[in-house]
Amino acid sequence: MQGENLSDFILLLSCPDRPGLVSIISGFIYERSGNILDLDEHVDPVGKTFFIRVAWNFPSGAFPLAEIEDAFRPLADDFGASWILRHSGSRTRIAVFVSRYDHCLQEILWRNSTGEFPIEIALIVSNHADLSLLAERYGIPYYFFPVTPGNKHDVELKQLELLAENRIGTIVLARYMQILSPRFVALYPSRIINIHHSFLPAFVGGNPYRQAYERGVKIIGATSHYVTEDLDQGPIIEQDIIRVSHKDTLDDLIRKGRDLERLVLAKALRLHANHRILVNGKKTVVFD
Amino acid sequence: MQGENLSDFILLLSCPDRPGLVSIISGFIYERSGNILDLDEHVDPVGKTFFIRVAWNFPSGAFPLAEIEDAFRPLADDFGASWILRHSGSRTRIAVFVSRYDHCLQEILWRNSTGEFPIEIALIVSNHADLSLLAERYGIPYYFFPVTPGNKHDVELKQLELLAENRIGTIVLARYMQILSPRFVALYPSRIINIHHSFLPAFVGGNPYRQAYERGVKIIGATSHYVTEDLDQGPIIEQDIIRVSHKDTLDDLIRKGRDLERLVLAKALRLHANHRILVNGKKTVVFD
Amino acid sequence: MQGENLSDFILLLSCPDRPGLVSIISGFIYERSGNILDLDEHVDPVGKTFFIRVAWNFPSGAFPLAEIEDAFRPLADDFGASWILRHSGSRTRIAVFVSRYDHCLQEILWRNSTGEFPIEIALIVSNHADLSLLAERYGIPYYFFPVTPGNKHDVELKQLELLAENRIGTIVLARYMQILSPRFVALYPSRIINIHHSFLPAFVGGNPYRQAYERGVKIIGATSHYVTEDLDQGPIIEQDIIRVSHKDTLDDLIRKGRDLERLVLAKALRLHANHRILVNGKKTVVFD
Amino acid sequence: MQGENLSDFILLLSCPDRPGLVSIISGFIYERSGNILDLDEHVDPVGKTFFIRVAWNFPSGAFPLAEIEDAFRPLADDFGASWILRHSGSRTRIAVFVSRYDHCLQEILWRNSTGEFPIEIALIVSNHADLSLLAERYGIPYYFFPVTPGNKHDVELKQLELLAENRIGTIVLARYMQILSPRFVALYPSRIINIHHSFLPAFVGGNPYRQAYERGVKIIGATSHYVTEDLDQGPIIEQDIIRVSHKDTLDDLIRKGRDLERLVLAKALRLHANHRILVNGKKTVVFD
Numbered sequence A, B, C, D: 001m002q003g004e005n006l007s008d009f010i011l012l013l014s015c016p017d018r019p020g021l022v023s024i025i026s027g028f029i030y031e032r033s034g035n036i037l038d039l040d041e042h043v044d045p046v047g048k049t050f051f052i053r054v055a056w057n058f059p060s061g062a063f064p065l066a067e068i069e070d071a072f073r074p075l076a077d078d079f080g081a082s083w084i085l086r087h088s089g090s091r092t093r094i095a096v097f098v099s100r101y102d103h104c105l106q107e108i109l110w111r112n113s114t115g116e117f118p119i120e121i122a123l124i125v126s127n128h129a130d131l132s133l134l135a136e137r138y139g140i141p142y143y144f145f146p147v148t149p150g151n152k153h154d155v156e157l158k159q160l161e162l163l164a165e166n167r168i169g170t171i172v173l174a175r176y177m178q179i180l181s182p183r184f185v186a187l188y189p190s191r192i193i194n195i196h197h198s199f200l201p202a203f204v205g206g207n208p209y210r211q212a213y214e215r216g217v218k219i220i221g222a223t224s225h226y227v228t229e230d231l232d233q234g235p236i237i238e239q240d241i242i243r244v245s246h247k248d249t250l251d252d253l254i255r256k257g258r259d260l261e262r263l264v265l266a267k268a269l270r271l272h273a274n275h276r277i278l279v280n281g282k283k284t285v286v287f288d
Helices: A021-031 A065-079 A103-113 A132-137 A152-165 A182-187 A208-215 A250-273 B021-031 B065-079 B103-113 B132-137 B152-165 B182-187 B208-215 B250-273 C021-031 C065-079 C103-113 C132-137 C152-165 C182-187 C208-215 C250-273 D021-031 D065-079 D103-113 D132-137 D152-165 D182-187 D208-215 D250-273
Strands: A005-016 A035-044 A049-057 A082-088 A092-098 A119-126 A142-144 A170-173 A192-196 A219-226 A236-243 A277-280 A283-286 B005-016 B035-044 B049-057 B082-088 B092-098 B119-126 B142-144 B170-173 B192-196 B219-226 B236-243 B277-280 B283-286 C005-016 C035-044 C049-057 C082-088 C092-098 C119-126 C142-144 C170-173 C192-196 C219-226 C236-243 C277-280 C283-286 D005-016 D035-044 D049-057 D082-088 D092-098 D119-126 D142-144 D170-173 D192-196 D219-226 D236-243 D277-280 D283-286
Touching: A005 A021, A005 A065, A005 A277, A021 A035, A021 A049, A021 A065, A021 B021, A021 B035, A035 B021, A049 A277, A065 A082, A092 A103, A092 A250, A103 A119, A103 A132, A103 A250, A119 A152, A132 A142, A152 A182, A170 A250, A192 A250, A208 A250, A219 A250, A219 C236, A236 A250, A236 A283, A236 C219, B005 B021, B005 B065, B005 B277, B021 B035, B021 B049, B021 B065, B049 B277, B065 B082, B092 B103, B092 B250, B103 B119, B103 B132, B103 B250, B119 B152, B132 B142, B152 B182, B170 B250, B192 B250, B208 B250, B219 B250, B219 D236, B236 B250, B236 B283, B236 D219, C005 C021, C005 C065, C005 C277, C021 C035, C021 C049, C021 C065, C021 D021, C021 D035, C035 D021, C049 C277, C065 C082, C092 C103, C092 C250, C103 C119, C103 C132, C103 C250, C119 C152, C132 C142, C152 C182, C170 C250, C192 C250, C208 C250, C219 C250, C236 C250, C236 C283, D005 D021, D005 D065, D005 D277, D021 D035, D021 D049, D021 D065, D049 D277, D065 D082, D092 D103, D092 D250, D103 D119, D103 D132, D103 D250, D119 D152, D132 D142, D152 D182, D170 D250, D192 D250, D208 D250, D219 D250, D236 D250, D236 D283
Parallel strands: A092 A119, A092 A170, A119 A142, A170 A192, B092 B119, B092 B170, B119 B142, B170 B192, C092 C119, C092 C170, C119 C142, C170 C192, D092 D119, D092 D170, D119 D142, D170 D192
Antiparallel strands: A005 A049, A005 A082, A035 A049, A035 B035, A192 A219, A219 A236, A277 A283, B005 B049, B005 B082, B035 B049, B192 B219, B219 B236, B277 B283, C005 C049, C005 C082, C035 C049, C035 D035, C192 C219, C219 C236, C277 C283, D005 D049, D005 D082, D035 D049, D192 D219, D219 D236, D277 D283
16 A cells, blocks of 8 residues: 555645646646646635645556656746655655653554555664664664763764665654754754644643643643744644543643644654645645 | 625536546636636545536636636536536525524524625525514514425425525525425435534434433534435535533533534535535535 | 522532541531532642532422521631532623624623523623624613723723622623723632633733734634633633634634634633632632 | 552442432541542432442551441442442453454553553453464463354353453453354443444444445544443443544545544543443443
């Protein structure tokens, strides 16, 4: 199910809006005898920006990705577009960063084992050794980088080298408790997915469950977002919530929140891996 | 906001799938210098049916509806399509059928007074006199048809005449407790919207809240659907739910359910009036 | 259904926790041949505070409220308790404060007309004349107090006089756009219910829907809370949420949020009027 | 956190309602210097049945369970009560029955490894060998009973023997695809927890996701219930739902439903293991 389909393509594109964009893009596909399977289009009425995701196949057979890319490039250049083109089912190479909590990593590894995501989990990075056994169980290389106040810069350099060597496309922060430097973040724009254990923008920063408990909210949440330079301020991909009551202790909030974190991060990763997310300034367009 | 925009169009179309449909439709718009504002497309992978909703405008000015329809008809005929074309904001003429419960009617009248729906509520039909005051308050003509076991056939004939005279496009059954005859239903295919006070297909038929109470469910629901010959079997437009517990009495279920009914029916009506629903056999495609 | 039941009582009480409280309270009822219909008890494990709501009846007949109060007072004094005792179904006298938005007022008036709340809406106060017709329709006196930067103090004095004269027990701020002074708030502790159109503590202050739109959240909310001196910081009674997407404009957020505001405020009012809420510092205990 | 607390007790009791029950029960605790931590009480207004859960501790020290049971028995006999008394944190011995789907088993094993449930998973029973590796990973004995049309009766006898030998208190059917005989079910009344992959009573029986897909529902659900003789008719413990749309294929429904099944079954098991469920005829009272 997750295999790369060489006759199936996905185009994800954004550019300034103007008449004719859908016609030109769908015409490009039709000229090559392609059949559109799914098309989502959105124009931001404020920014006048055009966003589109098109999935199509060529019933007549396989095309090399590069050939279609080369043919499409002049159009995209003319539009002034940001775009990617992928074979459907092509697997994004993923690095998962974790600390000590196992629930998000466990969830991603298990789901991936069911074939849910078109990804390849190439490696796991951690500042703790705790989860190496879990990684081993799923046969994923685990890189343990002890972090001290003094070595953060060096560790990041080594991590970046590791990511480059392994041609990592997307990084998933599965409750990774270290803050990435702006330099690191800038190298993976809209390609680092974080899970924050609150309903952002409520309870930014540390200990959000404690903050929620002390505020006495009746609903808690979790938020998955792309990481930007500004902590917990990146474009939101997905959020979900669960009700709590006065009976719930702080431990209950943490337990209930764990379920949210797992599901919200998994959903964000699935959307990302299926090329369903475009960034629109500080927001996302999600073609769900 | 609700005014008819003579330069803005909405096309809602379904037909057997084949390559080139999006290209031809978007090309048709582009040739006339139209700019697509919103496009949703879906291909049912089982039935191989193509569904599309396109909203566009002609920046250069107004076009008569008939002119665009005439130009588009040959394409639609070639596709073997079911389709409608509307000026954006054109108001569907609505008849609301009610019995004694006021909550759904109240909700629709109030929402409509805020300009939420592109509809014109032309008249209200009832088998009871109870809600005439509410109709009067909003200045809507109220037609009271007492129904007896013996006169159902005649009453329907009179109702149909009334609907025809008033050029009614869509009928909303806002907790109308009479069952429409197959003949009546056949005259308004996918144009009669009902609200059923259960999470269909659970609790078909009468007294669904009592059924839910006796079964001890932990969640109740409401369902809005198009009416077909088969009671409570029509294509589902929208559903929603609310949690209940052992503490809730039957009266609590009815009270909680009322809120669901109001919101679900209003949402279905908004989707319908904005031409966002296509029927796919026994199901709907909802471009939300 | 909403009539005062002279043989039915509700006790709402909080005090420092200690052994024997349930036994003493239930014993007090049993000694008088009362039958407990519903009992909810909670001990805050952090503050070691005891919270209880007991509903019971005296099958043998009616008791004057004062008689039971007098008998219970020595026990409550011994516990160091905050408490209220009410006949079940006794109606709280309510003043609703509004500005220009009608949806929350409309909702409360309509629901109250169905007998949903054990309240009497004694009067409506507004700083605008807009909603007087709506008030009139339901036969509720409407007091219009034009507010200018210079007369706020005087207006509040007149409002307080009006409330006192009318023996108002609880004030509902149904999208009232003025900020009450600390002096006003202090006179109605835990007796002023506000609806804030965001998922607090996110988007405190003005224009929360705009803030939410600009942040690109995927879920919006509404929060009902008791008013305290600190703006939007009072104990939260109830919250609810609805999903939004990149397709939703600011107007869509406002429209969707209106439904939340109506339902959340109505639920908070119902809980309050049924004596189901106890304040625990900056939080609430809600016996739902 | 999950250890048995010898000074902490939970009483779960139901009996015909009558005045004085709370007073007598709380008096029993108070006489022994116990302190009630949590008390939930409910009277079914239809059946006039009294339900209570009380959690308390004896600050002065440990009491043997049998001693309190012996002291309480005369009261319970007088009430005509069904009741259980447990040390808080005492672990129920569990057998999990599975077939080929791993998601529910995986979820329970992982959650249990975090200490979430006060249970001991004594063994896993399956009619397939597939999940033995997963069992092994968590160190739980796995019993594989191949089932053929001819040997169902014998297999059940062996299973019952195994359960008896291992003093199993509760059986969890984690997507077990065999139907238990009435004789088997009768031996574990209200002690067999099933997960059904639909929003009961919709889509009883086989292939509920296919049924839901074909009906075109907009929401799917999962239901956990106690098993009775009548298939899918037992008292419902917990339900939850997730939205689906016309874009979701049958595979998408199955994938989304898996998440529901995992969470709903886990919640039901936690409620059961914490002695929060009483059966009221064909329904449950859940003190959540």
